[in-house]
Amino acid sequence: MKKILKIILLISIIALVFAPLGYGKVQRGNAAKELRIALQPIPFYAPLFIAKQQGWLEAELKQEKAKLKWHFFLSGPAVNEAFAAGQIDIGLMGDTPALIARASGQDLRIVSLAASGPKAQALAIPKNSNIKSVKELKGKRVAVIKGTGVHHFLALAFQKNGLKFNDVQIVNLQIEDIGAALTSGNVEAGAIWEPYITQWVENGGIRILTDGTGIKRGLSVILVSNKFAVQNPALVNALLKAYQRGYEFLKAAPQQAAELVAKEVNLTPKQLLQVFTKFNYWPGISDADIDDLKKSEEFMRDQKIIRSKVDIDAFVDRRYLQAAGIK
Amino acid sequence: MYRKLRLWQTSTDLKKIFLYFSLALGVLFVWQVLGVIGWLNPVIIPSLSTVFRSFGEYLSSGELFRHIGVSIIRVLEGFGLAATLGIGLGLAIGLSRTLDRMTDLLIQILKPIPPIAWIPLAIIWFGIGEASKIFIIFIGAFYPILISVIDGIRRIDPKLIELAKILEVPRRRFIKDLILLGILPPVMTGLRVGLGIAWMCVVAAELIAASEGVGYLIMDARQLSQSDVVIVGMFTIGVIGKLMDSLLRWLNKRILVWNVTYLGD
Numbered sequence: 217m218k219k220i221l222k223i224i225l226l227i228s229i230i231a232l233v234f235a236p237l238g239y240g241k242v243q244r245g246n247a248a249k250e251l252r253i254a255l256q257p258i259p260f261y262a263p264l265f266i267a268k269q270q271g272w273l274e275a276e277l278k279q280e281k282a283k284l285k286w287h288f289f290l291s292g293p294a295v296n297e298a299f300a301a302g303q304i305d306i307g308l309m310g311d312t313p314a315l316i317a318r319a320s321g322q323d324l325r326i327v328s329l330a331a332s333g334p335k336a337q338a339l340a341i342p343k344n345s346n347i348k349s350v351k352e353l354k355g356k357r358v359a360v361i362k363g364t365g366v367h368h369f370l371a372l373a374f375q376k377n378g379l380k381f382n383d384v385q386i387v388n389l390q391i392e393d394i395g396a397a398l399t400s401g402n403v404e405a406g407a408i409w410e411p412y413i414t415q416w417v418e419n420g421g422i423r424i425l426t427d428g429t430g431i432k433r434g435l436s437v438i439l440v441s442n443k444f445a446v447q448n449p450a451l452v453n454a455l456l457k458a459y460q461r462g463y464e465f466l467k468a469a470p471q472q473a474a475e476l477v478a479k480e481v482n483l484t485p486k487q488l489l490q491v492f493t494k495f496n497y498w499p500g501i502s503d504a505d506i507d508d509l510k511k512s513e514e515f516m517r518d519q520k521i522i523r524s525k526v527d528i529d530a531f532v533d534r535r536y537l538q539a540a541g542i543k
Numbered sequence: 544m545y546r547k548l549r550l551w552q553t554s555t556d557l558k559k560i561f562l563y564f565s566l567a568l569g570v571l572f573v574w575q576v577l578g579v580i581g582w583l584n585p586v587i588i589p590s591l592s593t594v595f596r597s598f599g600e601y602l603s604s605g606e607l608f609r610h611i612g613v614s615i616i617r618v619l620e621g622f623g624l625a626a627t628l629g630i631g632l633g634l635a636i637g638l639s640r641t642l643d644r645m646t647d648l649l650i651q652i653l654k655p656i657p658p659i660a661w662i663p664l665a666i667i668w669f670g671i672g673e674a675s676k677i678f679i680i681f682i683g684a685f686y687p688i689l690i691s692v693i694d695g696i697r698r699i700d701p702k703l704i705e706l707a708k709i710l711e712v713p714r715r716r717f718i719k720d721l722i723l724l725g726i727l728p729p730v731m732t733g734l735r736v737g738l739g740i741a742w743m744c745v746v747a748a749e750l751i752a753a754s755e756g757v758g759y760l761i762m763d764a765r766q767l768s769q770s771d772v773v774i775v776g777m778f779t780i781g782v783i784g785k786l787m788d789s790l791l792r793w794l795n796k797r798i799l800v801w802n803v804t805y806l807g808d
Contacts, residue, residue, distance in 0.1 A: 291766075293765070293766040293767075293768070296768055297765075297768075300586045300587060300768070301587075316767055316768050317768055319768075320586055320768035320769065320770075321585050321586050322586050322768075357754070361766060362763055362766040362767055363766035363767045363768070364766075385754045386754050387671060387752060387753070387754045388752065388753065388754070388759060388762055388763065388766070389671070389751075389752050393666070393671075393752065397671055397752075400670070402670045402671045402672070403671070521767060522767075523769070
């Protein structure tokens with residue numbers, strides 16, 4: 217009797233350790249159709265913010281009897297975690313976190329680009345810094361959020377200047393803290409993106425050592441859970457159409473677009489008009505884009521940012537773009 | 544007869560050892576089985592073999608030891624500071640009624656603030672370098688040590704204190720032979736608790752802003768979606784925490800044995 221009790225106790229303790237795994241699975245089965253989008257409030261996704269403000273996406277989804285839910289995060293790796301936890305269906309992020317998510321074994325697909333903007337990524341230094349070139353950063357403290365697009369950009373910028381990642385002291389900080397650390401001189405440089413570049417340069421705390429021109433195109437992508445996309449192609453279609461509509465609106469009426477986007481992104485319409493010029497918001501994926509992703513994949517594997525190979529041709533699924541008439 | 548007894552004894556020893564490791568091994572076994580039969584989503588929980596492989600890689604490259612070394616030095620610095628100040632201040636407060644009354648409210652209010660709540664201020668006050676991390680560790684370890692000293696003094700047998708007063712034992716001997724020896728057991732416990740918290744705090748501090756250390760290793764792996772490396776970091780923290788505690792417990796035993804012998808003289 218006592219023995220049986222002991223065995224039962226043992227089994228229940230082990231079951232308790234693994235219980236959280238089962239919990240997540242039960243939660244995920246939902247009957248009502250819903251589109252859960254995760255992204256950062258940054259100008260990379262201006263067309264989607266226009267569609268959000270104009271209610272275009274909701275209207276499209278209403279026809280499919282689906283609800284829409286927005287989730288905001290402060291970096292791509294954070295969106296990846298939401299994907300892994302099964303809490304979102306669609307995420308917008310840089311190509312780097314997307315590749316990391318795929319390399320970690322998540323069943324995701326790139327269905328479209330969101331933007332490309334080499335000048336929207338930058339290596340920033342305190343305004344009164346004496347540093348004049350990337351080479352001078354050797355041995356200095358450089359803040360970056362690992363796993364983001366600018367992490368990849370930083371590695372490329374170092375390589376171009378004959379530096380290795382180990383030649384500097386990498387400090388992991390949240391994006392807002394990077395600004396404070398640069399201004400107070402706690403770090404000698406930091407890798408940042410828009411809208412922080414514009415905000416902090418105008419605040420007078422920082423200046424730009426180099427941006428992504430000629431280093432990294434700064435692709436950001438629309439990433440979907442493959443299972444969701446296969447089951448709900450119409451919802452993916454609705455999103456892509458709304459994005460395309462936002463893109464056309466932005467091109468036709470940038471002033472109005474800036475006013476709409478300013479409600480979502482922490483920049484003034486005037487600043488946004490300037491920032492828009494740094495981006496190409498065309499969502500279509502060209503063969504050149506695919507080659508670019510392949511090069512990124514190789515480089516990231518080389519730098520051990522990812523540890524397993526990602527088959528880009530299988531990762532990028534252009535059929536949804538074709539279905540939405542974007543080519 | 545004698546041989547039989549010995550055999551019986553070794554078998555109970557074996558049983559003890561088996562019992563000691565059984566649950567931990569059981570968890571590992573279930574983990575591995577679930578992984579092999581494909582019940583685990585590798586994104587959420589990597590298989591045990593992946594974790595072991597990463598563990599081996601980080602061990603053989605020496606990277607794990609570098610991170611461990613950095614974290615341990617931080618803990619020793621913060622904990623050393625907390626122990627010195629905690630014991631010093633605790634003695635002062637314990638021996639002076641005025642000081643006790645003056646500091647009590649402040650201590651009671653500051654004590655429940657979790658060390659991680661100090662992180663924003665610590666970064667502003669001390670920057671993102673070593674000082675802010677040592678401050679966080681200090682905050683975590685300080686209060687349990689301080690309280691153990693004050694409580695230890697309060698719990699010394701009042702009869703002994705009265706006796707010392709009646710016999711007009713000089714103040715120095717009173718403190719040295721009665722107070723310091725009397726508080727030894729609770730203070731050893733306080734130090735153990737403090738060290739445990741210090742070890743947890745170093746990880747918390749390194750999660751926020753660091754360039755090396757076990758906490759940094761975990762944060763780094765988190766951002767690169769490498770949950771196997773996250774588990775390697777967590778496991779490392781657990782094992783080192785256990786070793787530190789065992790070390791202090793061993794020290795505790797030795798010191799207290801000496802203490803008991805002395806009292807029995």
